Amino acid sequence: MSLRLKFYGGAGKVTGSNFLLESSQSKILIDCGIEQGADIAVEEVYGPFPYDVSSIGALIVTHAHLDHVGRIPKLVKEGFRGRIHMTPPTRDLAELILRDSASILREEARRLGREPLYEEQDVDSALMLIEPLEYHTEKEVAPGLSAYLRDSGHILGSASVRIQSEENISVAFTGDIGNSPSPLLPDFEPVPDADVLVMESVYGNRAHPPQQRRAEILVEALKRAISRGGAILIPAFSLERTQLMLYELSNFFTEDSLPQIPVFLDSPLAIRVTDVYEKWGPTYFKPEAEDEMKREGSIFNFPFLTKTLSREESAAIEKVAGPKIVIAGAGMSHGGRIGRWEARYLPDPKTTLFTVGYQAPGSPGRRIAEGASSVRIAGTDVPIRAKVEVLEGWSAHADREGLLEFAQKSLEGGRVKTIFTALGEPAAERFLAQRIHDYLGARAIVPEFGQTWEIAKDSVNRI
């Protein structure tokens, strides 16, 4: 008996994670993400799933980022009735992310003159199907298939998923692998007990600067920005990046290493996500951070942080003169409140903008990070006279060394025979595969969209 693994997303692409695993009795999905980036054809997102949705028995979700959960309500809308498994923090985060997504999709549908991909009630239906699954708990999720989650250290609640069949064939999906060590999250756990690993490779060909210097680099960059006298814009992903940023800022202000300037968290989503971090941090963070939370209460709050939930509060930020830090989504500047501040402040040479994460090809954030002289925001060309600083090492993803370490530690278990490098741009996937082959002596395959691979006890073949 064998398993069939089908790549329906996240092959040659960073986003749109979606894998189908099939046994003789059951079909399950791992992740049901949406593709992101300006170069994504509308039909790729809005088109039908390339499989019979009603035949899928269960969905296992690695983590709450939109590129891993973003099409779940569409799946439910089109007839999926199985259980959806994820960790309890992922459940809370996914609810926020999907509700936010539904409202963005409503806007998008209006712009495109078509039906929304899904609506709020589809999100409600999807949430009803969720059955939380804790880390390190083996659970039968469909006839003959069990799932086991491990911490992947990427964002709060993130997990790798190992699926095991009755015939003892096992395939694991890493989801996104964290940039360990994180100040908040436990380090990623390798997966030594699967026959086949489907591994992320976003930074498969790139190295991050050492993380120990990350806070130091940020504080120096902030001092430079403050001396320029203008606004300091930080387009940040609402999930994890924003909380890390708040945590570091809180440390800087406590240590007196920065002048006391106002900080605005101008994102309703990020404000709510931070609440979820406050809720689950004391049980899902690494022990040091859990202790810090138990000792200090919040580790994301400080005296001159203003959370601007309403539009009125947000608009009032403009009235604050002098240097001020504005943290807002979207992380790739492709919407959200940051657009308003970019349009307002990027033409001003006193402004500094920090890029702190992966910027997809074609996104406004990528153009800004690459030094373009103007960027199109909400239909208007905005000249960029601001200083743009790309702060690397803030990624929530392991870099090429971290990924290789993950592969090596997983291979040490002696069971992993084949590693697929997925969820990266093609060059990154190929580079990682080459290194896994050359340095670790393992078989590494770069999968392509739509391919089917047959996984038996002793062989992995494309069919």
Ligand SMILES: [Zn+2]
């Ligand atoms: Zn992710």
